Amino acid sequence: MVIVIQCKDQVGLVASITTVLMRKGINIISMREFVNTEDARFFVRIETTESNDAALIEAALQAVLPEDTAIKVNPLPDKKIVVLVTKEYHCLSDILIRNHFNTLGAKVQCVIGNHTTLQELCNKFNVPFHYISHEGISKTIFEEKLIHTIQQYQPDYIILAKFMRILSPQFVALFAGHIINIHHSFLPAFIGAHPYRQAYERGVKMIGATAHFVTNDLDEGPIIVQQIIPVNHAFTAADMIKAGREIETAVLAKALQVVLDDRVFVYKNKTVVFE
């Protein structure tokens, strides 16, 4: 069982929480606690031996904790995700393979593409593919179509796996805290378009990728995972794009792993990740 709790910090929180668990005879296997002292914010993730009464435990915990506390007990063992794509295959392929072999930590409900490029790949894995083109319609209409399709599946998370359209604040607000994007640079470097061309022009010696929650400010949401790979003078801009595929795939995979394993908290514009 996994228990995650976020609330305002105060003396005795851990004692209160663990006393509740002790009284129910639940043994703690692993516990990660962190207090952001600047913000007086308390975060804890507890793995325990098994228990049947998640609702009862949640209620017992709520009874001893501050009112505004966010508690999740045994959260969502069968998480559902929807993946949005455009034309690039690398991140989607990785997700579909893990989905197929049940090592993703969630089930892919469907893939939505604004091009048909990746439809065949989804077909191979019997994952529903919805083609929703952005062409010839307003952004509002386009997003209404996306929303209509997404809401049919009630996903826990929406994954932008190289989805090349910028989403409106209205769309983002609707799924606030539930949209994860893979960005093709080591944010905040090379914000915006053509980051690999920018990186090439600047002559950097590393390129990176950033997985983050999406907020209204483009490329400015809470960062979940960042990694880099070394490059050198012999890399053309095209080589950097190719190398970028590897790091983008790895970073998104890692981000999904920690998010789907309930290891990530969001507060203000940052994450707490208990790896």
Next chain:
Amino acid sequence: MVIVIQCKDQVGLVASITTVLMRKGINIISMREFVNTEDARFFVRIETTESNDAALIEAALQAVLPEDTAIKVNPLPDKKIVVLVTKEYHCLSDILIRNHFNTLGAKVQCVIGNHTTLQELCNKFNVPFHYISHEGISKTIFEEKLIHTIQQYQPDYIILAKFMRILSPQFVALFAGHIINIHHSFLPAFIGAHPYRQAYERGVKMIGATAHFVTNDLDEGPIIVQQIIPVNHAFTAADMIKAGREIETAVLAKALQVVLDDRVFVYKNKTVVFE
């Protein structure tokens, strides 16, 4: 204040510990807990707001915990170390620089060398250097001299910073759990002598270094930190030794940082490191 506790696992340990702290009005800033379920072994490290009564807290904790519990409250704020060296300067230099600028987390009491090569460097930093040669005397006598000198300083840890003599089980037993060595390979690869030559002959693509506590079995003690750096076909054995200096320096520095900050527990032949 830092509190570190290790004992047999049982239900309610965290509740007992944090209730003691809560009753004394101590706020927990950061808490790392881990249970080795194979061994039913419990480890916790707690950083709290300040408090004056370390001894009282330790007693109060002991009263609610199993008998065999190892507790350290506010452990050794002014740790003392003794460094043993032979001829290589890189690890010792790094330690002396950090010691000089008070960023080591301990004070170097003295350096003992079985050669005089590094005496001048110690003189520069006004750190006592004791020359104890191993030549012309038995290992027993040599180690008696080492022990005599070390014991004058009552160090918390003895650092083997490229000390090229193998210590006897008797010596190790005397300072059990308090000797840290930097080994010039990614253990358990290339155990024994000339690891860089072995690495060169094998054509490896990485070389590593391992910082570990010393036990009777050469190169077999609990590992604290390991890191690697890439090498390639163009590296001669001499180039690997040179690259090895960089990684040895970095790995020993990291190991000292976590040990001196009370982030490392030892149980059986492994460590728990709360980084």
Next chain:
Amino acid sequence: MVIVIQCKDQVGLVASITTVLMRKGINIISMREFVNTEDARFFVRIETTESNDAALIEAALQAVLPEDTAIKVNPLPDKKIVVLVTKEYHCLSDILIRNHFNTLGAKVQCVIGNHTTLQELCNKFNVPFHYISHEGISKTIFEEKLIHTIQQYQPDYIILAKFMRILSPQFVALFAGHIINIHHSFLPAFIGAHPYRQAYERGVKMIGATAHFVTNDLDEGPIIVQQIIPVNHAFTAADMIKAGREIETAVLAKALQVVLDDRVFVYKNKTVVFE
């Protein structure tokens, strides 16, 4: 066009080679040269502007170089590989995805499995799968069946993508220099069976993977690529296996990339890799 040359070192080799190219009006885009001075062995890889007459250039080069020189001009633009597997999907999946999207640098001719576990995956990608069980037959017969099937496809390389049978010296000799294996450890650590269990027991802080050419000595062939990922005390042996999948996949992918791009030379028991 790519030209790779290996021979005994002597004065003037580069001058001879580049003079031949200059006279044919071929421009060198990139050139990597290395001399192993211990063995007096010369290696060069040259990328040039395009040219039609590969055979003529090879003959012209051979005319000015020592007799025992190994020359490949524009080697095998459409390389063919055969993949051997058992039950684990991660390396094969990665290969099939790249194969499907034409980014592998070769075409997968077929997959041979000694279990049927991965047959369905191959079917999805329309890659022939041959089930050749090792059960109930001698190793000699088993390998005869493998050889019979492999030889139908005339592959440039045979990839052991988590193929869990040890191949005989006779089999290896038949395809000498053309078999690539992914080994689940940072060789030479943890040679042999259950490396992750060994790593767990030893309490290492990193686990690695090694891609290497296969020779008669198990796990002792020339190393192509090695990488590691950090682990810690919280990893069970099962967690290490899971983390190992990621690094095995990445290391084999990288090895295939450099081998299929003709960046790898083998001499004695080592590789020269011009990354």
Next chain:
Amino acid sequence: MVIVIQCKDQVGLVASITTVLMRKGINIISMREFVNTEDARFFVRIETTESNDAALIEAALQAVLPEDTAIKVNPLPDKKIVVLVTKEYHCLSDILIRNHFNTLGAKVQCVIGNHTTLQELCNKFNVPFHYISHEGISKTIFEEKLIHTIQQYQPDYIILAKFMRILSPQFVALFAGHIINIHHSFLPAFIGAHPYRQAYERGVKMIGATAHFVTNDLDEGPIIVQQIIPVNHAFTAADMIKAGREIETAVLAKALQVVLDDRVFVYKNKTVVFE
């Protein structure tokens, strides 16, 4: 002997160069060649067996190469550097230690500080320290003093080892291509002041450092080396500064190693680094 050549690309350059060497009986041990095809720019670095007649070889090479070719033969075996500092000790300490043990690849002629903080450290190593305060005088006068002192030593390179004053375009122009700076971020992220505070506020998961040649545009010169280290939510801005020291030290050390070993070419705003 090391030979480095940069010029406009054309057919036959390598043949011309290596024919000159062959005729003088010089054997090539290692050769790295690169053509930037976008700019048609040719770069080569050759390590050869020893030879006495560097000037003759340079003349012989010049005779067969384009007029604008930059050639250095056996360049500056005893390079000289001057180090500029403010108050932070970590980069300077690393340089002084390597200088003291003759592993720097150059000799430190003097250290210039705009504070006296690091004077004592220089005294320990018998390296001249010049205190040139920027206070109470104009930038022009301050830089005139710097220039006057620097020029006494005729250094090959000026190292800004955490020198916290911005240099004028006039100063930079005077030593164009010979000033190396360590910048406390993964450029181009966090340009300007307080990068660690910026990194903390943004909630990044990595911090980096960049060693680069200094040009008129602040933080915009050709990048030599970049590396990163992982950080997480538990790092305060102060912790990031502390971690930053380690990566800054390592990155500047690596940059000095490749520059002083004549492995770095500059063209336009980028470097070619033959590692």
